[in-house]
Amino acid sequence: MRLHRLVLTNYRGVAHREIDFPDYGVVVVSGANEIGKSSMIEALDLLLESKDRSAKKDVKQVKPTFADVGAEVTAEISTGPYRFVYHKRFHKAPRTQLTVLEPRREQFTGDEAHERVRAMLDETMDTGLWQAQRVLQASSTAAVDLSGCDALSRALDVAAGDTATLSGAEPVLIERIDAEYARYFTGTGRPTGEWAGAIAALAAAEAEVARCADLLAEVDDRVHRHAELSDQLAGLTGEQAAADARYNAAQAASVAIMELRGQLRDAQLVATAARATAAATDSAQGERQRQRDELGSRAAAITLLDNEIDGVAQAQATVDTEATAADAAAAAAEQTVDAATKSAASARRVVDQLAAREEADRLADRIARLDATEVQLAEAAAELARISVTEPMLRRVEEAASACDRAEASLAAISATLELAAVADIDLVIAGEPTALPAGQSWSATVTDGLEVELPGILRVSVRPGDSAREASVKHAAAQAELADALAAAGVPDLAQARHAHQRRRELQGGRDQLAATLAALRGTDEIEALRARLTRLRGELGEISTESTPEQARADRDEAEALLAQATTDCEALRRAAQEAMARRTEGATRLTLLREKGAAQRVELEAVNQRLAAQRATLGDDELTAAADTNAQALRSAEQRVSELSEQLGAAAPEAIDAELAAAHTVAQELKARHAEASRALHEVEVELAVFGTQGRRGQLDAAQTAREHAAAEHDRIGRRARAAALLRSTMIRHRDDTRRRYVEPFRAEIQRLGTHVFGADFEVDVDTDLKICTRTLGGRTVPYESLSGGAKEQLGILTRLAGAALVAKEDSVPVVIDDALGFTDPDRLEKMGAVFDAVGSQGQVIVLTCSPDRYGSVSNAHRIDLSA
Template structure:
């Protein structure tokens, strides 16, 4: 399968996009985030799998929000012998169009076109391989699942030597046999081994038949149970009727006995009421007599209390006078202590002020000296700065001068070595013109020089000679001239005449710089955290606090006050002030206690006086009440009345006792209990009789209904159906178990065969992986073609324990290895969506070599927002997407 072209119109946020893909090799489709790279793969899946009228969530989500139009997807695809153009429009005015170009031209629309595409893909494309050959953003680190890819299995069979490149009839028959076994297994089981199809239907039929038999048997048992209940209820009704007659007779007897007891109880109640009234009258008389005696005793007791309270009031008055005198004395002492504290505080304030003025004066002296030193060093620093500013020479310029001087020396040495050396000896006095100079030589004198440029020698009237040096001497002389000019230019920039002056000036500059650093360090030490202006402001502030006459001179001697004496005076004043404060606090506490004692005694005297007045008032009230009671009835008359009321109460109580004995002989509690029991028994028997009658009526109605339902016939039919269902279950069970056993055996044999072609797949993975991980790279591949472990430099690590980057790289290598192994006619595009985000630069370069190594007939489509990751893929073609 190959994707030649993909066109999206009104798809999500894409207005229109038309991309043509190369038939083979690596193509990198790049673009910014949200430009719609992943949407291309999603659109291709929707085109191939969903109908144009589909209401699935995946289809609804791609509807554009900026316009009321339908999303359109068009793709040109090759699959086996077919090449077709397939277009769908979703959502609004849905339609499907298919144009088959080869092997013969066809044009279809609607569901017919959809089914035709599905049939062509099922015929020519391994759809499991198409899904497995993707590396998506959401599953970049997930191991590739290639276990169900038939195309890869066929390719591995070829590589492992199981079949030839052209499948033989035997091989096709083997594949057909496996497919038929799988189809037979799927008749009875799901892919996970759960019953389905005929096996599930037979099981369900047998279960339903068992349930029907059980239900019909329960219905027949229900009829038999109803018949037994009817006979039992009929016997129960006869028994309950006899019990009802006995209960009625017992209830009548108990009722008569209860009425007789009720009459005696009425007489007892009336006698009890009269006795209670007589007892109440006697109690009132007795209470009045007792109250009269208590009142006389209360008057005597209150008189004694009043006398005691008067004596206590006299004592409290004397104590109160003493407390007042103590309070006055304590207040005077406390007030004097406060005066002493105020005087000592004034002494402390005066001493503290003097000490503060001394400290301010010392601070002024210190700041003045510090500022003078600071200003002197600032002047020195400014002088150094001015001299440094006048020097044009810098470190860089000095280095340039030194380099130029060294170049001049080297060039002069080269000139000296390459120049011609001329030596003249005079036999007699002679005058010689050398260039523009005239040299006079006496007899026996010599002259010599090196010649680096064309020079003329003339002896007037006798000789003319021209010396021309070689080319090398001329070149070295030119270099010397250039170096000399560069040195002169550097010296001119430095403002010096020669190299010695430059070096002397540089030495002076370094000395000045050292002096500047030293003065700056002194200035920083003098200022510390404060600048000179801040020091001046502080000096001004401290000076302002000092008055013109700061009081630090002794008027008698005219000498400055001794700072030590002033500080000693402050310490003594503080100590005296603290002592006065402690005395003041002590006297204040004494005065406070005296005040509390005075208040306590005043309160005590007031309470005693209040109690005395209250006792006198209560005595007056009690005496008046006793006089009023005596006016109503005298003490003797009250005693006689109390005795008469006691006799009347005794007679009434005797009558109540007699009637109570009569009532007790009739045992009223037993009579009431018997009546209650009889009534309860009658009610219970009545309820039972009504319940049995109602139950008997219901059972009779049920039996009448059961007789019309034919439950026995239903049970016979259900048992017959169960026998048939059981026979069918056993027959299907034998076939299902046989298919399961056959599939298991074939699976074991197929796994064994797969083990033989795991090696070619592992070899291809290791071949490509060694490009990335090195020559020590090895992998462990199971029969399902899943990578279980990776070995590197002799260290084996499970796949799940690898880093995200290593998993991602292995996943891509595994898919590219399968793409390299699959036959050309079975190949599908390898799609990599924004992968290698966890990969470092070195691994990216090596992964590029892997892509180049597999860029053959297959398609590798890379979707990325970072095309620089794949810049090293030499064979890649790049397509850049833009929004819109």
């Protein structure tokens, strides 16, 4: 297969691109990332594989986003005896066109064209080889698998010297063996089809026999179960009668215990009531005694409190006198602080005003410098505005002048020169102008647009320039017009003035930038109007300052006034704290005196309340009557507690816990026996029902039928098993012979890889290749390294060498293009140089297409045909 031409229109981001490929050699197609290099191979695959109306994701993704049109792909390809031009448009208004150029001209459209191309490719091209001969960005380091490429296998058979004449039926035989094997086994060797069905049928028959045997065993189990349950039910009936008698006796003993417990509970209630009554009487008697004691203690406490109040009142009078004196001293100190504060404020104001005068002077100088700088900046800007010559304009004028000079020189070089020499005085008309030419003089001119020389009344000579001269004259006129336009746009008469104006513009721009920087430094972060307003405010404040004061004297006066203020403030704070402490003592004493007086009044009120409560209680029940009631209630309590003790002893002697335990145990045994009897009866009934059902199912006949079916399944299993094993043996034998054949033609493939690899790795380079034509190890300098342990660059280089070796070995009619998409990114400069020799060695035998964004990687490929997509 050869790719001669590829045209993309509205494909992804490519509006239109057409590339012609040479039939042989290395083609390096370069361009920036995302310019659409990889899209070329993708487009070729879609053209060959997908129909124009396909809705697959791969087809949808190539629709352009910049216009509502369909993506179009056209390719001119030759394969075997065929050469054809194939065109498809996808998405919008889909279309397929095919023109077969060789061996005879044919034309097809639509699905018929698609099927015709597929038929030609299937007939002449090894699709596996076409897919394998690509080095893509995403898999440039993956191991190359060429084992399924029939074209390479045929080439290796020839290279290995296999001269056996093939009958042509070998692939058919292998396919029939594989088909027969596939009837019985999967690709991984597991049973399938008839063999799996026979195995499953035998297993199912054996399972059915086992199931029927289990059903028959179930009947025997139910018969034995019926006999066991009958014996168990008879035994449980006798045990239940004995358990019922035990439970009745325990229940009678429990009733007697319950009566004794009721009597004890009644006696305990009586004792509880007597205990509560006696406790209430004792409490009332104790409360009466407590009130009598409280009456005496409160009277004594009131006497002590009155003595304390008299002492606190005398101390309070002394504290009041001290607080009044401290307040007067603090007030005088505050007046002194106010006077010192005013004096310090006046001194500070004088210092601030003097500083303001200095600042005003500095600010006035800064504003004056700002104004001067702004004036200079405005003058520079005005002059810059008058100069219209910019850098682009100057370049345009220079380029136009240069073009004009080149056109003039070219015109002078190719134009004819007309020269007239006068032998005698003569009057001529040259270009319509009378011209006198004295004897011995000459006249000459370069003829560019044509010239007429007339000897009035005698001769007219017309000189016409050639075509090249006229074209040069037109170019010269156009160059002069362009120069005139450029000079007019720049506003200068000639190139020298333009350069002078541009130089002046650059000088003014530098001066303007320097003035702008100076102005920005002077202004800082302040606005000019704010600075002027600040200067006005400062000058308004300067009139209040005495001119006799100096800044040093003003600062000394300020420091002295602030020292006096600090001392006065310290003294005032001390006197104020003393006054506050005296006030706190006076307030504390007054508060304490008030609290004591309130406490005395409260205690007198409480004393009166105790007297009234005690009198009321005595009026209701006297002290002697309360004592007699307490003795009576104590006697009743002792009688009730004695009755409770007697009943408790009787209940303890009757052993109630043992009777309760016996009743619970008897009840539990009776319930368990009843439940077991009911469960046994239910189970016996269920077994009788199951036996009645089993009698209608014919389980013995089912077992006999299942055993017969198992014998038939076993016979079928043996028959099919013999055929399956025979197919497996035949296939394994064929595979063994095929592997032997592959080992013979691995050697030519390995030799070709080593031949190409010596250009890159050196003369000591060796590889080991398995029967699937994959590189297993690489040996270099006597060191053997597995392929998977190699670096990314070495894997990438070996992958390209493998594909190029395959391209070099296959027959001319079976070859396909080798496509390398942006590979060798992991390769160092030295090996890049050496890889160029490999490309040159293989390029002469086939077509190698390299897509790259770094064309320098393939600079060492001396015979490459280079296509720049960015140009």
